[in-house]
Amino acid sequence: MTDLPPTAFPRGFASDNFAGVHPRVLEGLAAVNRGHARAYGDDPVTAALRAAFDRLLGQPVTTHLVFNGTAANCLALSAFARPYGAVICSDVAHLYNDERTAPERILGMRPLPVPSVFGKVDPASVEAVLRRGHGVHAVKPVALTLTQPTELGTVYSLEELRALCEMAHRHGLGVHVDGARLGCAAATLGASLREMLVETGVDAVSFGGTKQGLLCGEAVLYLRPGIGGEFPYWQKHAMQLASKMRFVSAQFEALLEGDLWLENARWHRSPASRWSSRCRPTRSSPASRRSGSHRSSGPPSSGPGTRRPGWSAGCAPGTPSQATWPASRPPWRRRATSLFVRADRRRPAPAPKRGACAAGSGQL
Ligand SMILES: Cc1ncc(COP(=O)(O)O)c(C=O)c1O
Numbered sequence: 288m289t290d291l292p293p294t295a296f297p298r299g300f301a302s303d304n305f306a307g308v309h310p311r312v313l314e315g316l317a318a319v320n321r322g323h324a325r326a327y328g329d330d331p332v333t334a335a336l337r338a339a340f341d342r343l344l345g346q347p348v349t350t351h352l353v354f355n356g357t358a359a360n361c362l363a364l365s366a367f368a369r370p371y372g373a374v375i376c377s378d379v380a381h382l383y384n385d386e387r388t389a390p391e392r393i394l395g396m397r398p399l400p401v402p403s404v405f406g407k408v409d410p411a412s413v414e415a416v417l418r419r420g421h422g423v424h425a426v427k428p429v430a431l432t433l434t435q436p437t438e439l440g441t442v443y444s445l446e447e448l449r450a451l452c453e454m455a456h457r458h459g460l461g462v463h464v465d466g467a468r469l470g471c472a473a474a475t476l477g478a479s480l481r482e483m484l485v486e487t488g489v490d491a492v493s494f495g496g497t498k499q500g501l502l503c504g505e506a507v508l509y510l511r512p513g514i515g516g517e518f519p520y521w522q523k524h525a526m527q528l529a530s531k532m533r534f535v536s537a538q539f540e541a542l543l544e545g546d547l548w549l550e551n552a553r554w555h556r557s558p559a560s561r562w563s564s565r566c567r568p569t570r571s572s573p574a575s576r577r578s579g580s581h582r583s584s585g586p587p588s589s590g591p592g593t594r595r596p597g598w599s600a601g602c603a604p605g606t607p608s609q610a611t612w613p614a615s616r617p618p619w620r621r622r623a624t625s626l627f628v629r630a631d632r633r634r635p636a637p638a639p640k641r642g643a644c645a646a647g648s649g650q651l
Pocket of ligand 1: 357382467
């Protein structure tokens with residue numbers, strides 16, 4: 288093993304991807320590292336994990352495990368895929384901005400971005416996109432994907448999720464939630480996954496593993512019975528079927544046991560909330576400028592942050608203020624998803640080079 292100096296791993300708040308693996312997850316891995324087990328998910332650890340997800344959601348769900356979040360999103364959406372289809376998403380969605388052409392390549396579908404306010408979309412703007420089509424000539428939206436919490440660290444309330452799901456279903460769209468950091472949303476809302484996902488009408492979920500404490504692995508959950516029946520074929524086709532699946536499952540088991548995922552999320556949130564309470568509102572945030580639809584001169588509750596009547600541009604009570612959160616980030620960090628962003632990094636920076644994937648740009 289390379290003998291690295293202690294300084295080789297400095298603490299870095301740019302991304303939760305910089306973090307290590309939770310010790311209890313490593314213990315879970317070690318615990319199943321004995322004997323032999325059947326491959327490709329046909330093992331007792333994976334069976335136990337599936338039962339654990341059923342309990343967590345309060346109903347039988349279909350659970351599949353993949354290696355990374357991009358695959359979880361694309362493959363989760365396979366349940367709705369049509370060769371002429373499109374997936375509606377926010378203009379800051381990871382699916383749209385950070386998954387290169389994986390949705391097009393894997394699903395054969397195009398992401399259709401909708402202007403967002405602080406990372407969130409609302410039913411009216413989604414419906415505006417739905418109205419844009421012109422029959423067989425246009426791409427046909429078949430699904431709506433929402434990120435919870437959003438790429439800007441904001442959170443859809445239960446009412447907002449319910450309204451979006453209701454609207455989407457009315458138009459025949461399936462609803463997927465990219466929950467790379469779902470625990471942070473559950474902790475923020477003080478809601479169970481059943482309340483946040485099942486009772487609001489979400490059909491499919493990417494339940495994050497890596498960003499919630501695992502070494503590697505993400506779960507795709509189908510909540511609506513009867514959908515995603517062909518997932519295993521899509522998964523193998525996309526080279527995302529782990530042979531030694533029990534080691535991915537064991538990590539998730541550790542994450543779910545004693546609600547470690549929620550414990551990690553609460554720990555994530557507390558310094559972020561402390562920090563945000565020290566931020567000042569600014570006149571116009573990069574995020575609002577980018578969405579081109581909203582100017583903020585104060586907290587959302589003061590008026591300008593609410594784009595549509597009854598629609599909150601902010602996040603749930605107790606979360607960092609929307610008016611200050613994206614604005615306090617320098618432009619090169621404005622889509623950083625970590626809830627930890629160093630408050631002292633205020634220096635102006637050149638526009639981010641979208642193509643640059645070298646070390647240091649991995650903040651997503
Ligand atoms: C919101 C969101 N979804 C999905 C992903 C996908 O993760 P991966 O890098 O594992 O493909 C990320 C990664 O940072 C993310 O922030």
